[in-house]
Amino acid sequence: MSFVNLKQLAGELGLSSSTVSRAMRDSYEISTATRERVKAVAQLLNYQPNPFASSLRNNVTKTIGVILPQLDNHFFSLAINGIEEVAQQNGYHVLIYLTHDSGEKEKAVSKYLMSGRVDGILLALATGTRSVSHLEKLKLTGVPLVQFDRVNKALQTATVTTDDFASSYQATEHLIKAGCRTVAHLLISESLSIGSRRLHGYQAALRDHQIPYDAGLVLNGRGSNDENLRLITRLLQQRPDIDGIFASVERLALSSYQACQRLGISIPKQVKIIGFSNMETASLLAPSLTTITQPAYAIGKEAARILFHAIIKHKPVLPTQSLELKSELIARASTGSTPR
Amino acid sequence: MSFVNLKQLAGELGLSSSTVSRAMRDSYEISTATRERVKAVAQLLNYQPNPFASSLRNNVTKTIGVILPQLDNHFFSLAINGIEEVAQQNGYHVLIYLTHDSGEKEKAVSKYLMSGRVDGILLALATGTRSVSHLEKLKLTGVPLVQFDRVNKALQTATVTTDDFASSYQATEHLIKAGCRTVAHLLISESLSIGSRRLHGYQAALRDHQIPYDAGLVLNGRGSNDENLRLITRLLQQRPDIDGIFASVERLALSSYQACQRLGISIPKQVKIIGFSNMETASLLAPSLTTITQPAYAIGKEAARILFHAIIKHKPVLPTQSLELKSELIARASTGSTPR
Numbered sequence: 001m002s003f004v005n006l007k008q009l010a011g012e013l014g015l016s017s018s019t020v021s022r023a024m025r026d027s028y029e030i031s032t033a034t035r036e037r038v039k040a041v042a043q044l045l046n047y048q049p050n051p052f053a054s055s056l057r058n059n060v061t062k063t064i065g066v067i068l069p070q071l072d073n074h075f076f077s078l079a080i081n082g083i084e085e086v087a088q089q090n091g092y093h094v095l096i097y098l099t100h101d102s103g104e105k106e107k108a109v110s111k112y113l114m115s116g117r118v119d120g121i122l123l124a125l126a127t128g129t130r131s132v133s134h135l136e137k138l139k140l141t142g143v144p145l146v147q148f149d150r151v152n153k154a155l156q157t158a159t160v161t162t163d164d165f166a167s168s169y170q171a172t173e174h175l176i177k178a179g180c181r182t183v184a185h186l187l188i189s190e191s192l193s194i195g196s197r198r199l200h201g202y203q204a205a206l207r208d209h210q211i212p213y214d215a216g217l218v219l220n221g222r223g224s225n226d227e228n229l230r231l232i233t234r235l236l237q238q239r240p241d242i243d244g245i246f247a248s249v250e251r252l253a254l255s256s257y258q259a260c261q262r263l264g265i266s267i268p269k270q271v272k273i274i275g276f277s278n279m280e281t282a283s284l285l286a287p288s289l290t291t292i293t294q295p296a297y298a299i300g301k302e303a304a305r306i307l308f309h310a311i312i313k314h315k316p317v318l319p320t321q322s323l324e325l326k327s328e329l330i331a332r333a334s335t336g337s338t339p340r
Numbered sequence: 341m342s343f344v345n346l347k348q349l350a351g352e353l354g355l356s357s358s359t360v361s362r363a364m365r366d367s368y369e370i371s372t373a374t375r376e377r378v379k380a381v382a383q384l385l386n387y388q389p390n391p392f393a394s395s396l397r398n399n400v401t402k403t404i405g406v407i408l409p410q411l412d413n414h415f416f417s418l419a420i421n422g423i424e425e426v427a428q429q430n431g432y433h434v435l436i437y438l439t440h441d442s443g444e445k446e447k448a449v450s451k452y453l454m455s456g457r458v459d460g461i462l463l464a465l466a467t468g469t470r471s472v473s474h475l476e477k478l479k480l481t482g483v484p485l486v487q488f489d490r491v492n493k494a495l496q497t498a499t500v501t502t503d504d505f506a507s508s509y510q511a512t513e514h515l516i517k518a519g520c521r522t523v524a525h526l527l528i529s530e531s532l533s534i535g536s537r538r539l540h541g542y543q544a545a546l547r548d549h550q551i552p553y554d555a556g557l558v559l560n561g562r563g564s565n566d567e568n569l570r571l572i573t574r575l576l577q578q579r580p581d582i583d584g585i586f587a588s589v590e591r592l593a594l595s596s597y598q599a600c601q602r603l604g605i606s607i608p609k610q611v612k613i614i615g616f617s618n619m620e621t622a623s624l625l626a627p628s629l630t631t632i633t634q635p636a637y638a639i640g641k642e643a644a645r646i647l648f649h650a651i652i653k654h655k656p657v658l659p660t661q662s663l664e665l666k667s668e669l670i671a672r673a674s675t676g677s678t679p680r
Contacts, residue, residue, distance in 0.1 A: 072417035258621075
């Protein structure tokens with residue numbers, strides 16, 4: 001099969017390109033008879049409008065971009081489902097760009113998106129991102145941008161997050177009530193909102209329970225899974241008094257399981273573990289994992305709703321449109337609770 | 341910050357758009373002095389080349405598309421890492437399109453990609469795909485296309501897969517040698533290569549061990565996780581003689597664990613389970629899961645290599661370039677082996 005372009009189609013029809021283009025778009029300036037003839041011949045000759053040419057004319061790509069730090073995280077796969085549902089309702093395609101948690105990669109993607117490849121952007125920041133100046137520049141091109149989950153409030157735009165402070169407080173208190181006195185906290189980045197807000201929730205719960213904060217119990221696990229396994233193993237060896245671990249992201253909870261398995265530490269007898277996670281299979285782990293489960297699907301959906309409101313109404317995205325949704329603590333065997 | 345386009349930049353410089361464009365591309369037709377002046381002013385005025393306009397001129401998008409059936413599968417997140425590595429070496433961006441295993445969504449994405457949005461396509465088929473005519477059409481536009489993992493040989497293009505038949509034979513034999521006589525097989529689609537080749541491997545192993553094939557033990561789990569959990573639970577209730585389960589994809593192995601948990605069936609004492617999976621945490625499950633582990637990263641990398649060869653050399657992708665890589669059986673507690 002071969003395709004004809006607008007010029008070739010116009011040539012076949014003996015009409016100007018502009019007439020053909022208007023006929024294809026059902027313009028009232030073109031008679032019904034001509035419109036029907038143009039469309040019939042277009043179909044016959046396999047006419048395919050060039051999306052780039054068409055995008056140059058209309059300034060609409062019917063596409064949104066989603067910038068994600070990683071794929072192997074159940075939170076993001078659920079959030080994407082929420083985003084895709086809203087995009088589909090609006091007749092939009094979704095493109096996914098991966099940063100692999102690298103600040104440099106995020107800069108490259110931002111630059112790539114600077115000149116109108118998409119009509120709107122949903123973004124969860126890379127843990128490697130220190131400054132948001134590349135995103136400030138992207139915002140200044142006028143493309144609507146909404147941050148979700150891993151956000152930086154310095155970037156003046158709407159954010160959709162969960163109640164990170166409150167749920168971290170709750171997670172830490174859950175460990176303390178289960179008898180833990182030396183609780184390690186595994187975070188991924190203090191410059192990300194989820195890093196700092198989860199750390200603050202942890203610190204506040206310790207304070208309210210008269211447990212002094214010990215910076216030596218806080219581990220930054222922003223590296224690869226292998227690196228994190230090594231770091232957590234070392235921490236548990238150096239600090240045999242640790243009796244609880246609060247992991248701020250799923251993969252750090254799983255690395256903690258591996259470290260305990262490797263060191264022969266019994267969960268929950270010797271060390272209790274709780275982690276933020278949307279793993280459907282948390283209940284299948286040995287032992288089943290107590291989780292803070294985020295409303296991932298709803299977060300994706302709400303972020304997309306705010307974005308499409310801006311795209312369709314040609315309105316800016318404002319920080320005042322930000323939303324905070326509630327997470328849920330599901331107690332399981334890893335903190336000594338009877339699994340449901 | 342605002343941006344100027346080519347025309348505005350040319351106006352500022354008092355030069356023609358064509359001269360400015362050639363100067364920006366370091367054309368030998370333009371003097372060094374002019375080139376330097378153009379670049380200095382371009383930087384000063386924040387000139388951003390329009391990617392769509394530039395793509396119309398050059399017919400190169402510097403972008404490849406990856407069509408994936410799902411995100412929450414460790415195989416695909418590892419394969420994407422392999423793809424991104426090769427793309428980065430070639431200075432290309434990677435866009436991910438999700439089909440959510442829907443044939444209709446795959447058709448829509450194919451149509452969207454028909455007119456030059458990307459320079460090449462890597463594709464793992466949706467389980468919902470019955471006919472590949474939409475992909476035949478896409479191929480006829482001239483865009484290089486390579487299939488990986490979930491392929492259909494009817495589409496005349498290179499494929500990168502694993503030794504599905506041999507590893508399914510090995511998985512089934514592993515269960516038989518562990519004492520299983522009534523082995524259920526959970527597949528996702530018989531029209532996909534991985535569906536039929538894994539089914540054939542299972543059948544061949546039964547035959548070689550004089551176990552008659554029983555179609556009532558083969559379950560098609562192409563639906564949602566909830567649906568699959570219901571189907572597997574019903575199968576285990578109706579056939580209490582089942583003593584082994586061979587799951588052809590990760591999520592069906594996990595649904596089998598959930599079904600056994602729900603029915604109080606002990607793994608591996610009453611039912612032994614093996615599944616294709618790239619879960620890093622297979623060893624953390626209760627009990628640890630015996631897996632056929634595919635070389636997911638290498639599959640992504642090799643598929644991307646074949647694609648870039650075609651893009652860069654302007655050569656077609658041929659079925660003779662197809663590769664088959666070996667998977668590995670890792671025996672763990674779910675089939676009664678002592679975990680490593």
